[in-house]
Amino acid sequence: MTTVFKDVGHWNRFRNEMPNTTSLGCVPTLGGLHEGHLSLVRRSLEENETTVVSIFLNRVQFNNASDYENYPANFEEDVAKLKALGVDAIFSPAHDQLYPDFYRYRIIEDEESRSMEGTHRPGHFDGVLTVVMKLLNILRPNRAYFGEKDYQQLQLVKKMTEAFFLPVKVVSCPTIRDANGLALSSRNRRLTSRGLVKAARFPEILVNAENVELAVAELKEAGFEVEYIEERGGRRFGAVVLENVRLIDNVSLNVADAQLRSGMSRTSRQAEGQLK
Numbered sequence: 492m493t494t495v496f497k498d499v500g501h502w503n504r505f506r507n508e509m510p511n512t513t514s515l516g517c518v519p520t521l522g523g524l525h526e527g528h529l530s531l532v533r534r535s536l537e538e539n540e541t542t543v544v545s546i547f548l549n550r551v552q553f554n555n556a557s558d559y560e561n562y563p564a565n566f567e568e569d570v571a572k573l574k575a576l577g578v579d580a581i582f583s584p585a586h587d588q589l590y591p592d593f594y595r596y597r598i599i600e601d602e603e604s605r606s607m608e609g610t611h612r613p614g615h616f617d618g619v620l621t622v623v624m625k626l627l628n629i630l631r632p633n634r635a636y637f638g639e640k641d642y643q644q645l646q647l648v649k650k651m652t653e654a655f656f657l658p659v660k661v662v663s664c665p666t667i668r669d670a671n672g673l674a675l676s677s678r679n680r681r682l683t684s685r686g687l688v689k690a691a692r693f694p695e696i697l698v699n700a701e702n703v704e705l706a707v708a709e710l711k712e713a714g715f716e717v718e719y720i721e722e723r724g725g726r727r728f729g730a731v732v733l734e735n736v737r738l739i740d741n742v743s744l745n746v747a748d749a750q751l752r753s754g755m756s757r758t759s760r761q762a763e764g765q766l767k
């Protein structure tokens with residue numbers, strides 16, 4: 492049975508009754524659930540006796556008001572998907588429940604949060620780290636599941652749990668992509684069907700371009716507005732805009748990913764061919 496918790500006190504009563512020997516896995520989300528989110532949920536269900544998924548559209552992490560207002564969330568659909576998977580609990584509090592302090596207190600990371608996504612979305616990671624800290628303190632999970640799709644976020648969360656000695660293991664989960672190689676994202680729903688196919692050129696170019704400069708040039712040529720392409724720690728990261736929708740992705744530059752590369756270029760070229 493899936494129980495929906497909207498109230499911190501209600502959750503606390505449930506959590507306090509859980510035996511210490513029961514492991515709790517949590518999957519924090521903004522809602523608008525797709526197969527990417529559900530892959531994290533399945534992993535948690537496999538690895539823990541109890542799984543809680545949070546659905547909370549965290550206003551303070553949105554640096555752009557229209558992105559927040561147009562975020563494609565549908566609570567009833569999300570609940571149905573999670574019930575179908577057999578999730579034990581859904582935690583979905585109102586804004587005031589999580590921010591009784593009106594966001595006067597916040598978690599700020601002073602280095603890595605300033606680059607890439609942090610440069611282009613000022614304040615974004617302050618909002619993310621603050622809400623994750625609140626959720627981890629309230630939910631008290633043994634494991635918390637995060638996607639490599641948001642690699643910079645995953646690293647920041649992992650290092651925050653270490654910095655604050657939080658008794659939780661952060662589990663990283665691989666990026667789930669559609670048949671054309673495009674990373675699944677709630678925001679993809681705002682693309683037209685043509686845009687959805689075109690968007691698959693983004694991961695293809697990200698993974699195949701010889702270097703950063705060529706990646707930028709090829710993406711522009713393909714019709715994307717490029718916010719950044721950067722390489723760090725053996726990965727290439729990027730953010731682009733297509734049809735007013737902002738897309739982010741990252742890939743490993745490891746040679747072992749060569750297979751993924753050739754597979755991606757084939758599928759997205761085929762898809763573009765079908766458009767012509």
Ligand code: AMP
Binds near residue numbers: 528
């Ligand atoms: P969000 O609702 O966008 O905050 O995402 C909630 C969690 O799901 C985050 O840890 C994301 O990294 C993860 N996630 C989102 N999209 C994907 C995807 N395509 N593959 C794997 N994980 C994802």
